[in-house]
Amino acid sequence: MEKRKRITIADIAKLAGVSKTTASMVLNGRASTFRIKEETRERVMAVARENHYSPNLHAKSLQANRSDAIGLVIPDLTNFGFASIARELEKLCRQAGLQLLIACSEDDPDVERQVVDGLIRRQIDGLIVASSQTSDEFYQTLTKQIPVLQLDRHIGQSALPLVLTDAAKVTADLIERIAASPVSEFYYFGGQLELSPSRHRLAGFELGLKRAGVDENPEWIRHRDYQPESGYEMMQQLHQELGRLPEALFTASYTLLEGVLRYLKEHNCLEALESKEMRLATFDNHDLLDCLPLNIDSVAQDSEKIAQTSFQLIRLLLSSQRVTPTSFALDANICWRSQ
Amino acid sequence: MEKRKRITIADIAKLAGVSKTTASMVLNGRASTFRIKEETRERVMAVARENHYSPNLHAKSLQANRSDAIGLVIPDLTNFGFASIARELEKLCRQAGLQLLIACSEDDPDVERQVVDGLIRRQIDGLIVASSQTSDEFYQTLTKQIPVLQLDRHIGQSALPLVLTDAAKVTADLIERIAASPVSEFYYFGGQLELSPSRHRLAGFELGLKRAGVDENPEWIRHRDYQPESGYEMMQQLHQELGRLPEALFTASYTLLEGVLRYLKEHNCLEALESKEMRLATFDNHDLLDCLPLNIDSVAQDSEKIAQTSFQLIRLLLSSQRVTPTSFALDANICWRSQ
């Protein structure tokens, strides 16, 4: 495993009997622009191919002051939604000759700053971030140097461009239809209200109830964080309070749903879902939900569209000096399993 | 969004009234080695801090002929197991000042070569790959330049270092116990036999049967690929063949399990799992399995350990000129839900 010295453009030039400039032009496909003789062109190309020449991107980046790399910061790679977005973005970047640098913030604002700093040191040309910050101050400063795109989450009233799911709309549609069954109560388990998706999901929930003509009871709305344990504990408390299962429940994330299901399983209450005695719906989707005897309706975000939109937007920001920061709220789909 | 010129070490040197050399020494924490005067040291540090100096890693890499980046190639980021490994590896790398470049091969050998080529062009110092290749020729060549570590999958008889789960062992344990229930038949749905994990899982299955004293019937063993659709189709065919559900079934991956469940759900057969009339077990684990009324036993690979072991090994390979290539087969856990 000896680190054989890589072949450079100077080597190619020497072997082909031309200058570095000529070799460079040819290898960058700009031979015609500089009217390099066809014969020279081919000679250089042949030598390069034979020697498996591949340019040193660090040298290129150094002189171009551009790295052709962009950063993606998400809370957690094992979250299916974020993983889907990351996968699609990686593919789009690769096909465009860009390198996507993926890093996780663990939903911790401090960790988030650290990983962003790390990416900056790597000279990324742009950043896409699903932020856990409560203020966009940090990114307002950063965006003076490179374009920053908010993903999935809106930091406060930040004016930075933004791509996310129109959670309020789809949640309202989901809730309205279920509430019209009708139901006399509809509980809501959510995560941190500081995160914008939480607010939109809750707003959608309330709108849905209203449209179904159901009077909201403040008792129904409960918040903690998005850990499965929180779902478990909220379900436990609710069960104890009521002395029975709720008629209908919406969990604002897949992780919360998991906690709720774990509680129901442990207390042998899953039967209530199978018999539709208890209605359960959730934000976020999972293929496995199709395969269960549990009739759980869900909201499936369009990860592919989110990734594609983010990619187009960041490319635009990367190319032009000044783009009016635009934001996109994308439609999501409802997976009905109870009807 | 004007691209403000970043501050360089030359700027720092000028501002601090010293030479680039001195500034460099100080900023790399080697002030004492070169006995830079304490006062000078502090002046440089102060200037650097005030100006938020951060070194240009491309320049560093160019001159050091080292990028402090390593590549990770996996089939699919949305596969929970690979996502877990990627997350842990990213964290370990970040903490060690390395950048992890993650790319997906979509389980396609051609795509895999393309993404590896892309990473090589980015001058990665080392590569960790869960390969879909059937020959390690490509990597044998590559490893003459940079260390290559096989992850999760063993390419043929490749001598390249390797980290994976000891699938045969854990599968045998799982199958033995279930088969001893006893069962008179035990079906097996697997993916491509060209992939080493498939072979190990099958070997474990057969060993488990043997240890339980069950005579294997070749009819029980079925293979396709790891797509959920394949699980669905194998289940469909088996159901039709038998005219009833099998007594026991093992799926060699979570994706296959999903297909099987989808079939059972569509044909209203899930009840058979709840009543344990049909025994179902799978390789790979998912938290949701804990929350279902379905009694599915599973094998949980230790992603964290796999990531840590891989990281230690690649660092070793990176540091020393010549390490005896070592391989690790790590233990996995069984999640019992039927007992």
Add this chain to the structure above:
DNA sequence: TTGAAAGCGCTAACAT
């Protein structure tokens, strides 16, 4: 104890 200068591999003015 510090500085000057060369060079990593590449591109782009400017020559020729």
Add this chain to the structure above:
DNA sequence: ATGTTAGCGCTTTCAA
């Protein structure tokens, strides 16, 4: 139509 040269930001000999 092709070559010469400077310089991107950094580290590292070698001098002073």
